[in-house]
Amino acid sequence: MQNSGDLSGTLGLLRDGNPHTRAELAQITGQARSTVAARVEQLLESGLITPTGDAVSTGGRPPATFAFSPGARIVAAVDLGATHARIAITDLASKAIAEHLETIVIGDGPELVLARAAAMTVELIERSGRTMSELVGVGVGLPGPVDFSTGRPMNPPIMPGWDGADVVGQLSPLLGGAPVLVDNDVNLMALGEHQSDFPTVDHLLFVKVATGIGAGVISDGAIRRGAQGAAGDLGHVAVPGGREVICRCGNVGCLEALASGRAIAAKLTAAGLPAASGADVIALVRAGDVRASSAVREAGRDLGRVLATCVSMLNPSVIVIGGRMAEAGEHLLAGIREVVYGRSLPLATQHLSIVTSRTKGRAGIVGASTMVIDHVLSRDGLEALL
Numbered sequence: 001m002q003n004s005g006d007l008s009g010t011l012g013l014l015r016d017g018n019p020h021t022r023a024e025l026a027q028i029t030g031q032a033r034s035t036v037a038a039r040v041e042q043l044l045e046s047g048l049i050t051p052t053g054d055a056v057s058t059g060g061r062p063p064a065t066f067a068f069s070p071g072a073r074i075v076a077a078v079d080l081g082a083t084h085a086r087i088a089i090t091d092l093a094s095k096a097i098a099e100h101l102e103t104i105v106i107g108d109g110p111e112l113v114l115a116r117a118a119a120m121t122v123e124l125i126e127r128s129g130r131t132m133s134e135l136v137g138v139g140v141g142l143p144g145p146v147d148f149s150t151g152r153p154m155n156p157p158i159m160p161g162w163d164g165a166d167v168v169g170q171l172s173p174l175l176g177g178a179p180v181l182v183d184n185d186v187n188l189m190a191l192g193e194h195q196s197d198f199p200t201v202d203h204l205l206f207v208k209v210a211t212g213i214g215a216g217v218i219s220d221g222a223i224r225r226g227a228q229g230a231a232g233d234l235g236h237v238a239v240p241g242g243r244e245v246i247c248r249c250g251n252v253g254c255l256e257a258l259a260s261g262r263a264i265a266a267k268l269t270a271a272g273l274p275a276a277s278g279a280d281v282i283a284l285v286r287a288g289d290v291r292a293s294s295a296v297r298e299a300g301r302d303l304g305r306v307l308a309t310c311v312s313m314l315n316p317s318v319i320v321i322g323g324r325m326a327e328a329g330e331h332l333l334a335g336i337r338e339v340v341y342g343r344s345l346p347l348a349t350q351h352l353s354i355v356t357s358r359t360k361g362r363a364g365i366v367g368a369s370t371m372v373i374d375h376v377l378s379r380d381g382l383e384a385l386l
Contacts, residue, residue: 203318
C-alpha cells in the first residue's frame with residue numbers, strides 16, 4: 001500500500017473513482033493543506049487528475065473537486081502464448097482502447113515474435129488516435145518461467161530460443177524506449193482475474209489449462225512468484241495415482257501429460273476418436289460426444305488430485321480455471337470439484353469457490369496492464385514519469 005503522505009499516495013486516494021476536495025485529502029492523509037494543495041497542482045499539471053466541478057458549499061465559495069483521469073496516458077499489454085498474441089492498448093484503469101488477436105508460433109524465437117508484437121502495438125496506438133509519447137509502459141506475458149527482476153525467460157520448455165533472451169532490451173527500443181515489464185503469463189492472468197472480478201479476494205489461485213498447465217498464486221492480495229519465478233508450475237507435479245505417461249519434461253505421470261488439452265486429444269485419438277488439439281476436444285464436447293465429455297471430466301479429476309494439495313497448502317478462497325480447456329465448461333469443473341471437495345479438509349473448503357474464468361481470454365492483457373500501471377503509479381514510477 002502506498003504511503004498516503006507522498007505524491008503517489010495522494011493519487012492513490014483519487015483513484016477510487018470518487019471526486020475529492022483538497023480539504024478531504026488533507027483530512028484523510030493528515031498532511032497540511034498547503035502540502036496537499038501543492039501535490040494536487042502537480043497532478044493537475046500532469047493531466048493525471050482533472051477538475052470535476054464543485055462540492056456542496058457549507059458556506060462561502062464551494063470547494064473544487066478532483067478525480068483521477070485514467071485516459072491521461074496509455075499502456076501496452078502484450079499476452080504471448082504458444083500459438084497466439086493478444087495485444088491491447090489500455091488507459092490507466094486497464095480499460096481497453098484498442099485490441100488485436102492473431103496466431104503466432106512462439107518457437108519462431110524472440111527477435112521475430114517481439115518485432116511483430118512491437119509492430120502491432122504501434123499500429124494499435126495509431127489506430128486509436130493516440131501517440132507514442134503517451135505510452136508510459138509495456139507489460140508482457142510469456143508462456144514460461146520468467147526472472148521478474150530482469151524480464152528474462154528461464155529455461156522455458158515450450159519456447160525454443162528464448163532462454164535468457166533480453167526481452168526488455170529487444171522490445172523497448174522498438175517502442176520509443178518505453179519501460180517494459182515481463183512476467184509469466186499465468187501470473188498476469190491471476191492479476192487480471194483478481195483486478196477485474198475478484199478485487200476483494202486476498203487469496204486466489206488461477207489455473208490455466210491449455211497446451212500446458214500452470215497456476216498464478218495470489219496470497220495476501222499480492223502475486224507470489226517464488227525464488228526463481230517458478231511458483232505455480234503445476235504442470236510438472238506428479239498426479240497421485242496417475243497413469244505413467246511420459247511428459248515432455250522427461251518425467252512420468254505429470255499433470256500436463258494427463259490433463260492438458262494436448263493430452264486429452266491424444267487419449268481420445270488412441271481410443272479411435274481423432275482429435276489433434278484441445279480445440280478439437282472442446283468441439284467434440286460441444287457436439288455432445290460422450291467419450292470426449294468423459295475424458296474431460298477425468299482430466300478434471302486429475303487436476304483435482306493436484307489442486308487438493310494446493311488447497312491444503314495455500315488455503316485460497318477462490319480457484320479460477322482458465323485457459324482454452326476451461327471452455328469445456330462444467331465437465332472439467334465437475335471433475336475438479338469432485339476430488340477437491342472430497343479430499344481436502346472441510347476447514348479449507350467450507351468457503352472455497354471453484355469457478356471458470358469470467359474474462360473470456362482477456363485476463364492476460366488485463367494483468368499485463370495492471371502490472372505496468374501499479375509500477376508507473378508507484379512512488380518511484382510516478383517520480384520518473386513526472
